[in-house]
Amino acid sequence: MCLPHVKVYGARCLLNLCKDTVAFMPVRVEDIAVAVRPVPTAATVSAVFTRLLAHPDVFAVPIVSDGAALGMVSRRSVFEALATPSARQANGTTRITEIMIEHPIMCEAGTPIGLVAKLAADGSTSALTDGVIVLSDGKYLGLISPAAMLSAVALENAARARAMQVAQKRLQKSRTDTGAFEQEKARFLAFVGHEIRTPLTGILGVADLLQDSVSGGEPKRLARTISESGHHLDRLLSDLLDLSRLEAGKLTVNNAPFDLHDFANEARDLWQSRIAGKRLDLRIKVAGGAVARLEADAMRLRQILFNLMSNALKFTERGYIGVELSTFEAAGNLKLRMTVEDTGCGITDLDKARLFEAFEQANASTAATHGGSGLGLSIAKGLAKRLGGEILLTDNPNGGSIFTVTMPVERAGPRLAVTGAPPKPRMRAFDLGRILLAEDHAVSALVVTRALS
Structure with a gap:
């Protein structure tokens, strides 16, 4: 039986321990072969x-023809062939090929000894009692004794167990370090x-106080710049x-009822002037047939x-920005779809x-041209995932991009009706008196004091 050549790279050592890695190196057949x-x-049994x-340490003798191994003969079989005087007379001049093991395991240099031992055990071959022939490019190289093979396998198993122990300790340390890092974070x-x-x-x-206190001109502009930069x-x-809370898995989700039409109106009120400014x-719009009362984390x-x-x-200079809110059923569950469409650069x-x-933008010139930190889309994706949804990005046929958010939501009950508002109490003039302000930050105390003055 001749095993295929299996390439294994490494030195003779079974276990290589260095600062950052644990590498288990299997024993190769040439490492333990004896020449x-x-x-x-044509050799005879008596020869x-x-x-x-003359060589009591030799356990077997290989038989070759033109450098190619044909088989091997074990010490035991030679001694049995000449055990008695009659046997010596009958077999003394017999060619050694008559008693050789014709189909021993032969393997190329580079084959792991563990593979050889497994095949020998599975195939019930003579390798476990007589040994293995090692070849180099098909030519005879040496022999492996059964004892050497079993010893190498035992050492491999011990080294493998040691490598696993080291890896487990390192994994445990990594988990401990990760826990400490999360606490520090x-x-x-x-x-x-x-x-x-x-x-x-x-x-x-x-900055807000300055904007209210100055009349106009350069001081007003400077105060506005401070406020805008601060915001x-x-x-x-x-x-x-x-972003840090998302990465740490500590972002809380607070589901509550909300109205989809109110949600859309809030977005319109906040963004109308900014978008009109460009x-x-x-x-x-809210799609027709959409469920109006939903329960989710509206914030x-x-x-x-x-x-x-x-x-x-940021990336749209002409055209429009469109937002559509809709709901649909999927596998018996209600989903909210939010689509943001633009006619920007794509x-x-x-x-x-x-x-x-995180911190990525469309290209290297984006930050210089449009500003921004590159966190908005990363946070949006992280929030969508945290809420059990996803974000897909596609091209707008009209030019630009389309971002589609799909999110699981629940149906909320109808808004509670107000039967009647209580009468407003009559307001009377009163003396505000004195107020005690407890604040450990001097600037915050100044702002509150000026606001109340």
């Missing part, structure tokens, strides 16, 4: 017997949420916090929609593959 000098086919007597988020947002809120408050920084901070048309749905609308506004297939990754 026993072969005999030709081989004499040689075995949570503490960092808490720090950012308070220590950075508190002074930022103060800056925005002071942009606040949005960026919110995006970073949302001389674009805003088309927002997160609004965040997804607004991120997509902001992206559309997105190449290459850019589509990475556009939803």
Whole structure:
């Protein structure tokens, strides 16, 4: 039986442990082969017997013809052939080929010893008692004794077990490190949420006070610039916090009833002036037959929609931005579909593959031309996934892009009717008196004090 050549790369060592990797290296047949000098086919049994007597460590002798291995003869079979005087007289001049093992396992150099042992055991061959012939490019190279083969397999198994133990310890350490990292990340988020947002809120408050206190001209413009830049920084901070919560799986979902028509009107009221400022048309509609009363996390749905609308506004210079809200049934479940369509510059297939990754934009010049942090679409996709939905990006036949959000929702009950509003109490003039303001941030205290003055 001749095994195919199996390439195995590595050194003699069974287990290679370095700083960052655990590599199990299987033993190859040439690593444990012994270069026993072969005999030709014309050799006699008595000649081989004499040689075995002179070399008690030789367990078998290979038989070759023109360098090619034909078979092998074991020490046991030679001694049995000449065990008695009559046997020595009958077999002494017999050619060695008459008692050779005609079909031993032969394998090319590079074959793992574990594979050889498995095939020997499965095939019930003589390899486990007589040994294996090792070849190099079809020519005889050496022999492997049964003891050497079994010892190598035992060492391999021990090394494999050791490698698994090391890998398990490393995996456990990695899990521990990951847990510690998540704790540090949570503490960092808490720090950012308070220590950075508190002074930022103060800056925005002071900017608003300045806009109200100055009459116009350059001071008014500077105050407005401070306010706009501060609000942009606040949005960026919110995006970073949302992205971190999404990655940590700590973003909470709060489902509540809402009205789809009110949802659409809120989007129209907020975006109408901004989109009109670029001389674009805003088309927002609720599809006919859509379920009006839904239950879902309207705040997160609004965040997804607004991120997509902001992206559309950024890349659209002429035409329109369209939003359509609809519902449909799928496998007995109600789904909400939000479609944001624009007539902007469009997105190449290459850019589509990475556009939803954090801090990625359509191309290298996008940030310089249109601004932005590259977080909006990534957060929208993460929110959609967190809510059990998905976002698909396709090309608009009219030019531009179409983002389609599909989200599972529930039907909500009808809005509670108000039977009658209580009468409004009569307002009387009163003295406001004194107010105690407790605030640990001086700028925030200043803003509140000025607002109440």
